[in-house]
Amino acid sequence: MGKYIARRVVQIVFTFFVFLTLVYFLLMAQPGDITRQYLGDPKITPEMREAIKAAMGLDRPWYEQYLNYLRNFLTGNLGVSFSNFPRPVIEIIFERAPRTLVLFLSATVVSFTAGFTLGKILAWRRGGFTEYLVTIGGVTLYTVFTPWFGLMMIWLFAFILGWFPVGKFLDPVLWRNAPISSEIVFGQMLTTGLSVVALLTLVYFVSRRLDAQWRAPVQWGGFGLVLVGTLGVWTPSPYARYALDILHHLVLPITTLALISFAGTMLLTRNSMLETIREDFVMVARAKGLPDRVVRDKHAARNALLPVVTSFVFSLAFALDGGVITETIFSWPGMGLTLLNAVVDEDIPLAIGALVFTGILALTAHLVADILYAYLDPRIRYT
Amino acid sequence: MTKSTETSPFKVEPQKSASLLAPMEAEEALSVREDLTQVVKKPLWRIRLELFWRAIQTNVGLFAENRIGLVGLSIILFFALLAIAHPILMATVWDETTYDPVTGYAYDETRQPAPPSPRHLLGTDPLGRDVLSQLMFSTRAEFALGLIAALITVTIATTIGAVSAYYGGLVDTLFMRIADLIIMMPFISVLIVMSGLVDLDLIQLAFVIGTFAGFGGTTVIIKSQALAISVKPFIEAARVAGGSHRHIILTHIIPNLLPLSFLYMMFTVTSAIFSEAVLSFFGLLNIRMSWGIMIYTAQTAGYLLSGAEYWWLLIPAGASVTLLCAAFYLVGRALDEVVNPRLRKR
Numbered sequence A: 001m002g003k004y005i006a007r008r009v010v011q012i013v014f015t016f017f018v019f020l021t022l023v024y025f026l027l028m029a030q031p032g033d034i035t036r037q038y039l040g041d042p043k044i045t046p047e048m049r050e051a052i053k054a055a056m057g058l059d060r061p062w063y064e065q066y067l068n069y070l071r072n073f074l075t076g077n078l079g080v081s082f083s084n085f086p087r088p089v090i091e092i093i094f095e096r097a098p099r100t101l102v103l104f105l106s107a108t109v110v111s112f113t114a115g116f117t118l119g120k121i122l123a124w125r126r127g128g129f130t131e132y133l134v135t136i137g138g139v140t141l142y143t144v145f146t147p148w149f150g151l152m153m154i155w156l157f158a159f160i161l162g163w164f165p166v167g168k169f170l171d172p173v174l175w176r177n178a179p180i181s182s183e184i185v186f187g188q189m190l191t192t193g194l195s196v197v198a199l200l201t202l203v204y205f206v207s208r209r210l211d212a213q214w215r216a217p218v219q220w221g222g223f224g225l226v227l228v229g230t231l232g233v234w235t236p237s238p239y240a241r242y243a244l245d246i247l248h249h250l251v252l253p254i255t256t257l258a259l260i261s262f263a264g265t266m267l268l269t270r271n272s273m274l275e276t277i278r279e280d281f282v283m284v285a286r287a288k289g290l291p292d293r294v295v296r297d298k299h300a301a302r303n304a305l306l307p308v309v310t311s312f313v314f315s316l317a318f319a320l321d322g323g324v325i326t327e328t329i330f331s332w333p334g335m336g337l338t339l340l341n342a343v344v345d346e347d348i349p350l351a352i353g354a355l356v357f358t359g360i361l362a363l364t365a366h367l368v369a370d371i372l373y374a375y376l377d378p379r380i381r382y383t
Numbered sequence B: 001m002t003k004s005t006e007t008s009p010f011k012v013e014p015q016k017s018a019s020l021l022a023p024m025e026a027e028e029a030l031s032v033r034e035d036l037t038q039v040v041k042k043p044l045w046r047i048r049l050e051l052f053w054r055a056i057q058t059n060v061g062l063f064a065e066n067r068i069g070l071v072g073l074s075i076i077l078f079f080a081l082l083a084i085a086h087p088i089l090m091a092t093v094w095d096e097t098t099y100d101p102v103t104g105y106a107y108d109e110t111r112q113p114a115p116p117s118p119r120h121l122l123g124t125d126p127l128g129r130d131v132l133s134q135l136m137f138s139t140r141a142e143f144a145l146g147l148i149a150a151l152i153t154v155t156i157a158t159t160i161g162a163v164s165a166y167y168g169g170l171v172d173t174l175f176m177r178i179a180d181l182i183i184m185m186p187f188i189s190v191l192i193v194m195s196g197l198v199d200l201d202l203i204q205l206a207f208v209i210g211t212f213a214g215f216g217g218t219t220v221i222i223k224s225q226a227l228a229i230s231v232k233p234f235i236e237a238a239r240v241a242g243g244s245h246r247h248i249i250l251t252h253i254i255p256n257l258l259p260l261s262f263l264y265m266m267f268t269v270t271s272a273i274f275s276e277a278v279l280s281f282f283g284l285l286n287i288r289m290s291w292g293i294m295i296y297t298a299q300t301a302g303y304l305l306s307g308a309e310y311w312w313l314l315i316p317a318g319a320s321v322t323l324l325c326a327a328f329y330l331v332g333r334a335l336d337e338v339v340n341p342r343l344r345k346r
Helices: A002-029 A034-038 A046-056 A062-074 A089-124 A129-143 A146-160 A182-208 A212-234 A240-276 A280-287 A292-329 A335-344 A348-376 B009-018 B023-041 B044-065 B067-091 B131-167 B169-184 B187-197 B202-215 B217-230 B233-240 B245-281 B291-300 B311-339
Strands: none
Touching (some): A034 A046, A089 A292, A146 A240, A146 A292, A146 B245, A146 B311, A292 A335, B044 B067, B044 B311, B067 B131, B131 B202, B131 B217, B131 B291, B131 B311, B169 B202, B291 B311
């Protein structure tokens, strides 16, 4: 397992450099250079333009420029944003990246769980009317024009029903006199969320090692304890109000993003399940007289999971794209919105920075999913 | 037992020599021989054509069993009709100054956007242009975009898949690493940045999408299929018979990949139309008119959250993108069941 992970990490790092190179060529592919901007300005003489070129290193050979570019990226020097002028790009990224992370991670987890559960139920009841209905609904959501769908969600849930706020990250009226910055509250929320997930995983694995009669009580007790503990920490906190406001703003984007991407997992689980339930061991499990639910969940679904995870890894990039669109529609100030605004404002340093960050996020998600896959599939773990 | 059942092809030769002695038998033998020559004389291409026709009939039957695929196909046909009807309508019924999708203006309406009326079935947009005309005009562009992108993808993916599965080694590693990278990249984000740097029009966009998808996930899937084919006995037979590498790849591997390639064409069309719509919606493309631009126009004019009141500005375009994407996706899935026998009903 260790060797496998090490190999994947090396591959991912290599891929990252190839990615940086591609981005560099994308930059180089645009016609001209910065001095073209001053072509129409009579005050800037050709000599001055040459001087600007020399100052920016644009007169050097391309390989030197390329190495320079790589060095700047590795030292975190991404330049200064044009649209938020004096702020360096890296600072903007650090401010907005956690918001994207939260949106992406929670939506991915929700959509995968929902897709897998629905998919196995669908395969189990093949051919019914429900199957057609859910498949059509799933495909519609999967191929729906995402911006339009986001707008419809806002219109329905925020505008007509008024359950959720219309986009944005927080409610400015509430935060006007807030004693604390939103970044700190959000950071605390992120830490809480991550530790809750870690604790739940711990409880799950500890309970699985116990005897059968202790398993369920320890599991549910542990889950309950973690939830009560979280609430206990947050309720007396003076910032709970603000945290709740951010959460309230989070619900609709996460729901939208999860709805868009769950169908891919669902349809694939269905196909994979259909192949699995024809295998002999499922027949044996049925013949033994095991309850239907046990055959479905413990015998068929476990084995149908692998190809689903493989394709889930491939669909991470799709989810990230969906995230960019969702952020834009909901004015959620994460990396996606930053990317788009930077492109529209022709703020090239920020756009490239955001793109590279999105690339890093995609690569990391890929790595995590690969490790998860190795854990699920012993054939990979032991080679 | 009659004699004819006893006559086997092996007996034809001796009977022919005996035909002078026994006229009755000779006549019978001749008719058998005629049967045989009829079978053999039928040119090879006709046999192939018949086999091909039979395969198509079975596959169409399999496809028609799947109601979801038929739904998809009829949606595609509907949009194709819309695309064909637009130039005809423009030439006959619709006059250009009013109904042109980009430069037209509905002089007969007092305020824009005008609600649906008999003259403008889907109303007009905030700039006074007929929504139905825009919708139909854009359909043609979407089809062109999807087709070009899909053709490029399939050409690249099939070639690379076959070549890297057949040769393996360095070629394989190189292309698969590239594919890995492309699979991991958030495609639309890259396109957004790209359209910020370079002014993309429809054809260029189709090329970019096609190349991207061609080197990416489609290649991996087609290559795995090609791997399965390249270890089959008939490939070895072809090699033993002295077939060159080029001959084996072109006439033995690639034809066997085509069904799968065709299937992935459908998925590429979906992603091409979707990407175009998203980029146009953000106003990043250099395109005259498309479904994405229709929503973009409604957005920039401030009708985004108007909901039911100005429904004709958002719903037709959004629903068209969704429907056409879904239709190609559904057809692709139905084809998947034709191509992949393991998915068929028990």
